[in-house]
Amino acid sequence: MLGKIIMAAGLAAMLAGCGGIKMDDGRHRIPLKSETVSALAAMGTTPGDAMMIRIIKDENALEVWKRTSGGQFKMFRSYEICAWSGDLGPKFKEGDRQAPEGFYTITPGLMNPRSNYFLAFNTGFPNKFDRVHGRTGSNLMVHGDCSSSGCYSMTDDSIGEIYALVRESFEGGNPSFQLQIYPFRMTAQKLAKHKDSEHFAFWTNLKEGYDRFELARAPASWDVCEKRYVFDVASATPLDPAGACPPGARTVTAALSEKQAAEKAALDTEIAALDAKKAREAAALQREKDAEAAAKARGEAIGSFIGGLFNGGAPAPQQSQPVEAVPQPKPRIDRS
Structure with missing residues (x-):
């Protein structure tokens, strides 16, 4: 009986959100097109090299980045997102139909080759940051079928190629890839426009990771302490997400420090x-x-002045009320 309960609970979890499974038809093994492999080679990378995915919500863009022979990552291709749920901002709880934002680590166990939505991979929500903030949700996917309930939905052709790129990267010996999800490109100009948002502090935290990638062209490692993301952490053990950040936990190079100062100045200016x-x-x-108020007052004053002229300078007479006629007695008629 206990086993049946566990199986039923597991099935319910799979069917929640954008989950669900179907029979294996081999679509997850469809090879990359020859022109895709040639395009990868032209930019100095291979299907088996490391990769990263970056999502920009307000542009409906999913970017695939690949590590090249020079060690830096270059954007291979940007795919249009058909649909994503909710508004700009993070996901808070199960059922809010909000697509997540943040940094996620995708492993082979998060791939869903038998998704009801053609193909899919789980975003890994809730991650360490989400959990320490009490955020809930399950089966938040990047998938096909062009429909969304808190997920990121692609066309079947797009998710087919993305899935194959991920599969080849795993088979090339990479144990995971990083998924970065942003509301918009984290520039000073964009962030300044949202300075009054309740999510402003969260987004400035995301910007730290965004700036590191923009500078180094390589995804920064991340962890969580003091309930915030920290990057390129100089610690051999995972951090306590609610605890104090250890001294010197965040590595900051001279180039990064200079970029952060410039970005801060640009943000203040914006x-x-x-x-x-x-x-x-x-x-x-x-x-x-x-x-408008002055014009109205002048109009009323002119109207009053003109009215006075037509009445000889005196106030307009009050209209008299009609007097009701009193009936008079008729003369008596003598009939003798």
Whole structure:
């Protein structure tokens, strides 16, 4: 009986979210097209080399990056996302139909070759960061079938090629790949536009990992302490996600420090410019309202003056109320 309960619970979990399985028809073994292999070779990489996937929500873009012979990662191809659920911002709880954001490590065990949605891989949500913040959810996938319930949905052709690229990378000896999910490109200009968002602090934390990749062109390792992401951690053991970050946990190179300072200055400048623009727009709106009120007051004054002229300078007479006629007695008629 216990075994049946466990099996039923497992099946229910698989069917939640974007889960579900179907019979094996071998689609996960479809080889990469020859032109895809040639395109990889032209950029100095092979199907078996390491890879990374980056998702940019507001552009509906899923980017596949491959490590080249020079050691740096280059973007191989960008695929259009058919649909993703919710708004810009992280996922909080099961059933909120929100697609996650953050850093995730994808291993072979997260691949779903028999997905009801053609092919799929699990994002790994909730990760260490999500769990320490009490976030819940299951079976948050990148999959085919062009429909979404908190997942990232691709066309079947796109997920077929992406799945094959992942499979070949695993078979090339890479134990995992990193999935980075952002609401938008984490530039100072984009971030400044969302300075009033409840997610601003979370997004500035994501930007630390984004900037590292943009500078080094290699995915930074990540961990969690003090309930925030930390990158390129100089620690031999996993960190306590709710505990204090150990001294010197975050490695910062001179180049990264310079980039972070420049990004901080650019962000401050963008925010100041947006605040100034907002103040100018508010002042212009107030001037417009004041002008309308003044025009209305002038119109009322002119109307009162003209009315006085037509009445000889005196106030217009009050209209008298009609007086109801009192019936008079009729003369008496003598009939004698």
